[in-house]
Amino acid sequence: MKIDVTRAAKVLVPAAFVMSATLAVAAPAEAASSCKGAGYLCFYDYASAQYGSVAGNNANWGAFGWNDRADWFRNDGRSCTVRVYQHINGQGAGYAIPRGSTLSWSNIVSSNYWC
Numbered sequence: 249m250k251i252d253v254t255r256a257a258k259v260l261v262p263a264a265f266v267m268s269a270t271l272a273v274a275a276p277a278e279a280a281s282s283c284k285g286a287g288y289l290c291f292y293d294y295a296s297a298q299y300g301s302v303a304g305n306n307a308n309w310g311a312f313g314w315n316d317r318a319d320w321f322r323n324d325g326r327s328c329t330v331r332v333y334q335h336i337n338g339q340g341a342g343y344a345i346p347r348g349s350t351l352s353w354s355n356i357v358s359s360n361y362w363c
């Protein structure tokens with residue numbers, strides 16, 4: 249009996265991991281009620297009272313419904329600074345957000361790049 253329980257647990261862990269990885273690729277910044285946590289740039293829109301989170305570089309936030317929309321940002325990344333920009337493709341004005349820091353910049357950001 250003990251052996252069966254252990255085997256079941258080993259199967260469940262990889263399945264949960266695959267599901268999480270698939271969601272991250274398909275929806276880089278779905279509206280949510282909280283930050284996604286470690287590894288993400290988290291942001292918040294006061295108008296809709298929704299959080300979003302992105303991992304990796306994103307050249308056009310309009311692709312997932314967040315162009316010129318986020319008002320508050322927090323770098324929950326695991327390793328480095330993230331830069332947010334006024335326009336797509338890292339153009340226009342920008343701010344660097346060191347790991348663990350926050351930024352308030354309303355309805356402007358359209359792209360982000362790490363490190």
Ligand SMILES: [Ca+2]
Nearest residue numbers: 293294317319
């Ligand atoms: Ca907003």
